[in-house]
Amino acid sequence: MKTVNLLLIALSLLSFSCHKDAKSVDSTKKKxxxxxxxxxxxxxxxxxxxxxxxxxxxxxxxxxxxxxxxxxxxxxxxxxxxxxxxxxxxxxxxxxxxxxxxxxxxxxxVSTGHESAMGANPTLFLDIHELGPGNVTAKAVAEAHAKDLAVQGKYNVNFINYWVDEKTGTVMCLSEAKDANSVINTHKEAHGLIPVEVHPVKQGQ
Incomplete structure (x- = not known):
């Protein structure tokens, strides 16, 4: 009987320990x-x-x-x-x-900017800038994005958001536009940083 009781206690402690560990993983891991x-x-x-x-x-x-x-x-x-x-x-x-x-x-x-509302244009573009390691900060990209917003109306572009990987110097911008050239011309006039790729994309959630 004593052996059985000790076994039950050990199993109870093991169950409690596993439950506690699982709970702590869920609650403490930052995303x-x-x-x-x-x-x-x-x-x-x-x-x-x-x-x-x-x-x-x-x-x-x-x-x-x-x-x-x-x-x-x-x-x-x-x-x-x-x-x-x-x-x-x-x-x-x-x-x-x-x-x-x-x-x-x-x-x-990545870090992200502040998302703007989507407009009526159904065509989305994801453009990519490869600026090189150590050449990009989130602050600098935010300033460049503000310049894009000031110019975008001239080319009928609506920049929705952007994402920055400071380590690799990669910036990705999501926009609505009639074509890829409109996106490129907005960047060119706003700050001169031309994307290396511009992809017409469909979005899902």
Whole structure:
């Protein structure tokens, strides 16, 4: 009887300890913003297929403490961009891997600007600036973005938001515009920082 009682006590303590550890992981892990990039086969990616994969991400994300916010697809280029909140980049990668096996080529920690409302223009563009490690600060990008906002009306562009990876010097801007040249011309007149890529994208949540 004494052995049985000791075993029950030990099991009770073990159960309490595991429950406590699980709870502390959920409540104490801080989440950061990440933008990950998938380089898939050009012309063989559809928004509908990415939406199905995204649903699998949403079903799996809780396992890794990730929260997927939005995604964007350039079907012609085979590019997929996912915005998420996560404890770390590895958790984002593992969620994609576990959910559907389509792992990103890059997972970047980013800071974000203040999101503006979307307008009536249905065409979205995601433009990318590669300015180099050590050449970008969130403050400098905010100042450049303010200049974009001051000029955008001239080219019928509506900048919605931007994300900055200070470590790699990468800046991604989301906008509504009639074409890619309008986005480029706005940046060019506002501050002269021309994007290296401009992708027409469809957005999902």
């Amino acid at each position: 950061y913003l990440f933008l990950d990039v998938h380089n898939l086969e050009p012309g063989k990616v559809t928004f509908e297929a990415v939406m199905e994969a995204h649903k699998k991400d949403l079903a799996t994300q809780g396992k890794y403490g990730v929260n997927f916010v939005k995604f964007w697809v350039d079907e012609a280029a085979g590019k997929v961009y996912c915005l998420s909140e996560s404890p770390d980049s590895a958790s984002v990668y593992k969620t994609h891997q576990d959910a559907h096996g389509l792992v990103p080529a890059r997972v970047q920690p």
